[in-house]
Amino acid sequence: MASFASPEIERLIALLAKLPGMGPRSARRAALALLKKRDQLLTPLADALTDAAAKVRACSVCGALDAQDPCAVCSDRSRDRALICVVEEVGALWAMERAGAYRGRYQVLGGLLSALDGVGPDNLRIGELVARARDGEVQEVILALPATVDGQTTAHYLAERLADAGVSVTSLARGVPVGGELDWLDDGTIAQALRARRPA
Amino acid sequence: MAPAVLTRLTLTDFRSYEGASLDLDGRPVFLFGDNGAGKTNLLEAVSFLAPGKGLRGAGAGEVGRRMPGEAKGRAWSVAALVAAEGGDLRLGTGVEPDAARRIVRLEGETVQAGRLSEMVRLIWLTPAQDRLFLEGGTERRRFLDRLAFAAEPPHAAAAAAYERAMRERMKLLTDGPDDPLWLAALESRAAAAGAAVASARIRAVRALQVEIDGRADRPFPLASVSLSGDWDDAPDTEARLASTLAAARGRDAAAGRALSGPHRTDLVVIHREKDRPAAECSTGEQKALVLNLVLAQAARLSRAESAPNPILLLDEVAAHLDPERRAALFDEIAALKLQAFLTGVEAALFDGLKGRGSGVRVDRGALRTVED
Numbered sequence: 001m002a003s004f005a006s007p008e009i010e011r012l013i014a015l016l017a018k019l020p021g022m023g024p025r026s027a028r029r030a031a032l033a034l035l036k037k038r039d040q041l042l043t044p045l046a047d048a049l050t051d052a053a054a055k056v057r058a059c060s061v062c063g064a065l066d067a068q069d070p071c072a073v074c075s076d077r078s079r080d081r082a083l084i085c086v087v088e089e090v091g092a093l094w095a096m097e098r099a100g101a102y103r104g105r106y107q108v109l110g111g112l113l114s115a116l117d118g119v120g121p122d123n124l125r126i127g128e129l130v131a132r133a134r135d136g137e138v139q140e141v142i143l144a145l146p147a148t149v150d151g152q153t154t155a156h157y158l159a160e161r162l163a164d165a166g167v168s169v170t171s172l173a174r175g176v177p178v179g180g181e182l183d184w185l186d187d188g189t190i191a192q193a194l195r196a197r198r199p200a
Numbered sequence: 201m202a203p204a205v206l207t208r209l210t211l212t213d214f215r216s217y218e219g220a221s222l223d224l225d226g227r228p229v230f231l232f233g234d235n236g237a238g239k240t241n242l243l244e245a246v247s248f249l250a251p252g253k254g255l256r257g258a259g260a261g262e263v264g265r266r267m268p269g270e271a272k273g274r275a276w277s278v279a280a281l282v283a284a285e286g287g288d289l290r291l292g293t294g295v296e297p298d299a300a301r302r303i304v305r306l307e308g309e310t311v312q313a314g315r316l317s318e319m320v321r322l323i324w325l326t327p328a329q330d331r332l333f334l335e336g337g338t339e340r341r342r343f344l345d346r347l348a349f350a351a352e353p354p355h356a357a358a359a360a361a362y363e364r365a366m367r368e369r370m371k372l373l374t375d376g377p378d379d380p381l382w383l384a385a386l387e388s389r390a391a392a393a394g395a396a397v398a399s400a401r402i403r404a405v406r407a408l409q410v411e412i413d414g415r416a417d418r419p420f421p422l423a424s425v426s427l428s429g430d431w432d433d434a435p436d437t438e439a440r441l442a443s444t445l446a447a448a449r450g451r452d453a454a455a456g457r458a459l460s461g462p463h464r465t466d467l468v469v470i471h472r473e474k475d476r477p478a479a480e481c482s483t484g485e486q487k488a489l490v491l492n493l494v495l496a497q498a499a500r501l502s503r504a505e506s507a508p509n510p511i512l513l514l515d516e517v518a519a520h521l522d523p524e525r526r527a528a529l530f531d532e533i534a535a536l537k538l539q540a541f542l543t544g545v546e547a548a549l550f551d552g553l554k555g556r557g558s559g560v561r562v563d564r565g566a567l568r569t570v571e572d
Contacts, residue, residue, distance in 0.1 A: 113382060115371035121382060149364045149389055157385035188354045 009035070061132075063108035063125045065090050073097075073105055080104045082139040084132060086158065088112055088151070092144060104142070107132065112150040113157055124154075126161065133165040143171040204320050204508035205539050206246070207288055208281040213265040213274045214294075215241035216565045223569070225558065226283070228533050228540040230518075230550040233562035239543035240326075242562065243513045245278045246541060248293050248302070249320045251313040255513060256326075260295050260302035275299070282319050291319060321350060321501065324513035325494045330487050330520075333469060333478040340467040344427075348397075348404040350501055350510070355400040362393035366458055369445070373453040383449065384442075390461070391442035398441075398462045399433035405467070411496040419528045420492035421471050421485055423478070428466040469493070487520050495532055502536050512540035518549040527552045 005013070009031060017027035034042045058064070059071035066072055073079060083104025087093050093106050109124045121127075133141055141162055145151040159169045175193030176185065185193075205226040211217040216238040222229075231239045240256075244263070247255040254263070264273025277294030292305040293316075304313045332339055348355045369386040372379065405425050412423055431437060444460055445452075452458045469478040471489060478489050494512075501510045512533065518526050530552040533540045540557075544550060547559055547570070559570045 113385070115368040115375075115382075115386075120377055121379065149361050149368075149393075153365065153368070153382075153385045153389045156388050157382055160381045160384060186354075187352075188357050191354060 062106045081137050085142045113154045114150050133167045140168045205283040206280045210279040211245050213276040214245050220567045222567050228557035231543045231560050231562050232547045237562040239562045250322045255324045321508050321510045323510045326515040337466040344467045348400045352400050358393045358396040365390035387442050387445040391438045394441050394462045395438035398431035402432040411500045419524050424470040424472050426468045431462040514542045518544045
């Protein structure tokens with residue numbers, strides 16, 4: 001494709017296009033919007049990026065992203081130190097926090113076990129999790145991992161690794177979503193909900 | 201649920217069809233015409249109204265019409281009107297120009313291919329399946345899994361989960377790391393999914409046997425169907441599969457593939473009166489055995505409350521049946537009140553359907569309804 005833009009703009013577009021959910025077309029639109037709104041968007045974004053690059057790090061305790069280390073959750077004294085919730089990525093941690101129902105701490109694995117993708121236990125924050133679970137303070141590890149083959153393999157593996165850590169290992173329930181109508185659910189979910197039924 | 205009936209079919213640049221459409225009244229349709237006229241292509245077009253690769257197992261990029269000299273097929277579509285309560289639903293599928301993926305449209309909206317199975321359920325029999333009993337187990341397992349999936353849609357997800365966990369396990373066994381806990385986690389997933397697969401299959405086989413036994417008065421050979429291997433719905437299947445896989449690690453690593461598990465199960469069909477395996481019966485008997493399996497499955501599914509009635513696609517079936525069996529086939533289709541598409545080279549093959557179906561002459565991509 002012939003280039004209409006200067007190398008600076010091309011570089012901006014090429015980088016934007018690497019973001020999740022963006023392609024070349026949306027990257028060009030975004031670059032154009034940034035360049036047209038220099039004061040409202042471009043400069044503040046550049047400052048925010050510089051700031052984030054300088055300050056945000058993975059928490060040395062749980063792996064969450066924050067400008068302080070340990071992160072805000074890990075250093076919050078009001079958090080229940082007996083609970084660790086294990087999530088795949090920071091996005092899942094944010095989802096848990098949005099729900100506002102959990103007052104313990106987290107462990108962000110940084111992925112899921114997948115032999116086909118070359119991701120093994122050593123590539124995930126599993127050793128750190130086991131060490132934390134053994135520290136005497138933790139009583140329960142809650143596995144909040146996706147209901148996929150990789151997610152459930154990882155959950156099973158973690159349960160085995162934690163078997164002699166002296167903590168109870170639980171996982172999130174699966175079934176009918178809150179406010180969900182049965183006739184919109186897929187058959188697999190209904191079957192799972194039925195297996196996991198409990199006294200009303 | 202109301203019976204699924206296609207009331208109109210429109211093909212655009214599909215295989216040999218540049219543009220063709222056909223109005224249907226829900227009765228069986230017999231398509232006749234010379235070899236190469238496009239009869240099977242029409243059945244294949246209908247088969248794309250189900251998720252998957254159609255009755256020839258072709259990719260979406262392979263079925264577009266292609267003129268001599270054109271490197272690849274054109275964008276194609278198959279559209280249908282499906283009778284439903286409150287009016288016909290517009291259902292369509294195809295490939296857009298310069299795209300590779302098949303898309304599915306329902307009432308003008310792009311939807312997931314899985315939605316097709318809510319509206320249309322297909323059962324097909326093609327000459328390729330005549331060799332069902334002679335070939336390796338793969339084709340029969342596919343046939344078996346289609347039987348199980350048609351009755352229990354979650355079977356497809358369980359089969360995919362089983363296959364995925366087993367592939368991961370083989371990858372670890374061949375390339376390492378040698379991590380017993382990780383292997384055990386994968387084997388536990390494989391065992392849970394594998395047990396679900398095995399139990400759905402045995403339920404399908406048992407239900408089919410009941411159906412076949414209830415049809416003993418038809419002039420078709422009766423089959424005894426069962427599964428090879430020892431994976432079924434016994435309560436200890438999951439635990440036994442997990443321990444079998446754990447014990448077989450060394451052997452599977454040496455072989456480069458998993459030597460035991462439900463992926464090795466085979467569908468065993470015995471011709472009951474002759475007490476012989478289907479593979480040892482005559483070609484004609486084998487065809488009649490498969491046809492009876494398919495009709496039994498159609499009869500079973502036609503009674504299911506929760507899903508659309510099946511539509512039968514029978515390619516070149518009539519020509520291989522003797523007159524008595526042919527008449528019985530037509531009676532059966534009429535009695536089940538199923539929409540069916542049959543093909544044959546001559547209209548005379550379908551004399552037994554006179555007054556109960558409609559004929560369509562297929563001639564080089566053109567369709568013409570004839571008086572019945």
